[in-house]
Amino acid sequence: MDPNDTDSRSFNRVSVVGLGYIGLPTAAFIASKGIAVVGIDVNQGVVESVNAGQIPFFEPGFDELLSRVVKEGTLTAQTEQVDADAYIVCVPTPFRGDHSFDTKYIRAACGALAPHLRAGTLVVLESTSAPGTTEDMAKHLVELRPDLSLNDEDDNAIFVAHCPERVLPGKIMEEMENNDRLIGGLTPKGAELARQLYSTFCTADLLVTDAITAEMAKLTENSFRDVNIAFANELTVICDRLGIDVWELIELANHHPRVNILQPGPGVGGHCIAVDPWFIVSAAPDEARLIKTARDVNDGKPEWVMKQVLRALEGKEKPVVSALGITFKNDIDDLRESPSLEIVKRLSVENPHLDIRVVEPNVKKLPPVLSNLSNIKKQETMEAIAAADVVLLLVNHKEFITLEHSVLQGKKVIDTKGIWS
Numbered sequence: 307m308d309p310n311d312t313d314s315r316s317f318n319r320v321s322v323v324g325l326g327y328i329g330l331p332t333a334a335f336i337a338s339k340g341i342a343v344v345g346i347d348v349n350q351g352v353v354e355s356v357n358a359g360q361i362p363f364f365e366p367g368f369d370e371l372l373s374r375v376v377k378e379g380t381l382t383a384q385t386e387q388v389d390a391d392a393y394i395v396c397v398p399t400p401f402r403g404d405h406s407f408d409t410k411y412i413r414a415a416c417g418a419l420a421p422h423l424r425a426g427t428l429v430v431l432e433s434t435s436a437p438g439t440t441e442d443m444a445k446h447l448v449e450l451r452p453d454l455s456l457n458d459e460d461d462n463a464i465f466v467a468h469c470p471e472r473v474l475p476g477k478i479m480e481e482m483e484n485n486d487r488l489i490g491g492l493t494p495k496g497a498e499l500a501r502q503l504y505s506t507f508c509t510a511d512l513l514v515t516d517a518i519t520a521e522m523a524k525l526t527e528n529s530f531r532d533v534n535i536a537f538a539n540e541l542t543v544i545c546d547r548l549g550i551d552v553w554e555l556i557e558l559a560n561h562h563p564r565v566n567i568l569q570p571g572p573g574v575g576g577h578c579i580a581v582d583p584w585f586i587v588s589a590a591p592d593e594a595r596l597i598k599t600a601r602d603v604n605d606g607k608p609e610w611v612m613k614q615v616l617r618a619l620e621g622k623e624k625p626v627v628s629a630l631g632i633t634f635k636n637d638i639d640d641l642r643e644s645p646s647l648e649i650v651k652r653l654s655v656e657n658p659h660l661d662i663r664v665v666e667p668n669v670k671k672l673p674p675v676l677s678n679l680s681n682i683k684k685q686e687t688m689e690a691i692a693a694a695d696v697v698l699l700l701v702n703h704k705e706f707i708t709l710e711h712s713v714l715q716g717k718k719v720i721d722t723k724g725i726w727s
């Protein structure tokens with residue numbers, strides 16, 4: 307087949323680079339359509355776990371799909387890159403200390419896949435990226451492989467696209483196939499090939515655009531959420547100052563037919579909403595004023611929650627705080643950028659006299675950043691509540707929502723998610 311014939315392209319082998327929360331489900335979904343997928347990860351432990359058919363993280367319902375495609379042999383994992391018709395790059399995209407976009411994982415992934423490129427290969431950047439990253443990545447690939455071209459019309463062309471991911475951890479099985487997707491081609495042929503690849507497993511609309519618009523659209527979605535959450539978080543602080551119940555206030559305001567205020571919380575966490583707005587701020591610092599302020603408001607919320615806890619404990623000689631939940635959102639095990647984890651850690655470090663009990667049904671043991679602190683221990687819900695002077699609800703896990711309210715009687719309760727209000 308002519309490598310430049312994008313009209314009827316089939317993908318015999320796809321390489322998915324980075325087998326984390328996003329890459330591994332993507333690899334498994336493509337493999338479930340009968341396409342040979344090789345998952346590449348630098349972490350040998352992840353590779354072994356995948357080849358044993360076991361998910362290295364928690365995602366409801368995904369274990370069955372993974373073990374099936376591994377057993378059938380359509381998905382294999384390894385550390386060394388392979389020849390493939392298409393590469394999907396799903397490596398981490400963190401920010402640096404100054405909040406600028408860090409491309410080190412993307413560049414490392416490019417370095418490993420560049421020797422395997424040939425005319426007609428498709429490279430998709432799926433990692434959430436700052437505006438212009440896909441183009442920079444493509445230029446880097448042809449720097450590494452000057453025998454290849456980025457011009458659609460050349461015989462030695464490779465094709466590049468950005469297809470950002472929108473799934474919600476915890477709902478990946480449903481959303482991976484059913485969410486509409488953005489297909490941002492660096493060139494028209496890049497867009498068309500990427501559309502064909504994603505149509506193998508995605509049944510929703512595939513919305514074709516250019517790469518930089520797709521990059522910015524993904525960042526915009528998460529910044530929209532961040533700004534709206536910041537509004538709710540700021541209301542919490544204002545209402546506390548004015549002696550108003552914020553939960554009742556939001557409930558009442560949301561009866562307006564065109565108002566839909568989100569629920570406040572202890573801050574904003576995770577790998578996306580707490581991170582992605584910074585890529586816009588860093589790309590346009592003078593213009594992104596509201597987006598920057600929203601980040602500051604949300605990043606300031608853990609400090610405000612800590613002050614509430616210390617205020618509630620005033621006068622106690624041996625104060626016990628029981629913190630319910632440390633993940634960044636409900637019913638998952640993901641601790642990345644978690645404001646709840648930060649609150650617990652800072653309460654412990656800055657107040658060594660506190661006795662802190664942590665309840666977290668979704669993790670087997672506390673992460674070292676907490677377990678290394680001598681005034682913190684993990685406990686079961688009832689035991690922790692019984693011992694508490696202050697019950698600090700940080701995450702709305704289902705186990706806490708269904709708790710009998712009577713067990714909280716006589717306790718000071720700080721409910722940052724409003725589940726018991």
Ligand SMILES: NC(=O)c1ccc[n+]([C@@H]2O[C@H](COP(=O)([O-])OP(=O)(O)OC[C@H]3O[C@@H](n4cnc5c(N)ncnc54)[C@H](O)[C@@H]3O)[C@@H](O)[C@H]2O)c1
Nearest residue numbers: 324325326327328347348349396397399414415433434471
């Ligand atoms: N987790 C989410 O909910 C979510 C949602 C949408 C988009 N994203 C984006 O998807 C991207 C990946 O996120 P994730 O949550 O899957 O990350 P993750 O940390 O769960 O997984 C990344 C994996 O990449 C591997 N890796 C790192 N460098 C590598 C390299 N050079 N070659 C091969 N493997 C390498 C790591 O070992 C790890 O297993 C990020 O850009 C993130 O912003 C994440």
